[in-house]
Amino acid sequence: AQSVTQPxxxxxxSEGASLELRCNYSYGATPYLFWYVQSPxxxxxxxxxxxxxxxxxxxxxxFEAEFKRSQSSxxxxxxxxxxxxxxxxxxxxxxxxxxxxxxxxxxxxx
Amino acid sequence: KAGxxxxxxxxxKTRGQQVTLSCSPISGHRSVSWYQQTPxxxxxxxxxxxSETQRNKGNFPGRFSGRQFSNSRSEMNVSTLELGDxxxxxxxxxLASGTPNSxxxxxxxxxxxxx
Numbered sequence: 001a002q003s004v005t006q007p008x009x010x011x012x013x014s015e016g017a018s019l020e021l022r023c024n025y026s027y028g029a030t031p032y033l034f035w036y037v038q039s040p041x042x043x044x045x046x047x048x049x050x051x052x053x054x055x056x057x058x059x060x061x062x063f064e065a066e067f068k069r070s071q072s073s074x075x076x077x078x079x080x081x082x083x084x085x086x087x088x089x090x091x092x093x094x095x096x097x098x099x100x101x102x103x104x105x106x107x108x109x110x
Numbered sequence: 111k112a113g114x115x116x117x118x119x120x121x122x123k124t125r126g127q128q129v130t131l132s133c134s135p136i137s138g139h140r141s142v143s144w145y146q147q148t149p150x151x152x153x154x155x156x157x158x159x160x161s162e163t164q165r166n167k168g169n170f171p172g173r174f175s176g177r178q179f180s181n182s183r184s185e186m187n188v189s190t191l192e193l194g195d196x197x198x199x200x201x202x203x204x205l206a207s208g209t210p211n212s213x214x215x216x217x218x219x220x221x222x223x224x225x
């Protein structure tokens with residue numbers, strides 16, 4: 001069965017610091033992997049996606065993620081966090097029946 | 111290009127009633143998926159429609175149903191509402207289903223409160 005684990009429920013980083021959000025997945029076939037961001041009261045915005053090919057994918061807002069098949073991971077990174085990045089981040093696996101992780105809430109300290 | 115739109119944005123219903131939510135996908139998108147988001151269960155997949163056919167269904171009771179029209183607009187219906195149905199219902203559309211160009215774009219959601 002497909003599933004996604006985001007081990008960190010809440011992360012706090014200082015503005016300007018680097019960020020890494022963890023995601024581990026379980027999927028029977030070649031996974032389609034996604035990262036979404038959700039601001040309070042809003043829908044989900046797609047940050048980036050991985051289908052195949054280059055394992056390092058670039059997304060919007062300066063985010064990137066690396067697919068590591070051997071570790072079943074798809075961690076999200078950003079070299080320098082901005083206050084506007086404070087939101088909830090969701091990793092997802094699947095196709096049109098996506099399974100989402102529980103989310104990681106990011107707080108950015110000034 | 112306009113994004114995914116959902117109506118209504120907010121809804122308050124009483125236990126036992128039924129409700130219909132509407133979703134208009136991005137122009138040209140043929141797949142619509144529905145998700146339920148609650149604080150306790152997180153984001154859960156309800157069902158997906160592609161070209162008016164239900165392609166996938168999540169693990170929800172039969173009270174939850176949906177349909178898709180020929181213009182790709184979709185509705186979901188919940189009958190005999192329970193308090194636990196209070197949630198944010200999100201609709202997502204994509205060009206295709208199950209292929210590499212099937213990334214989903216989400217609407218703002220409908221906030222349903224059952225009293």
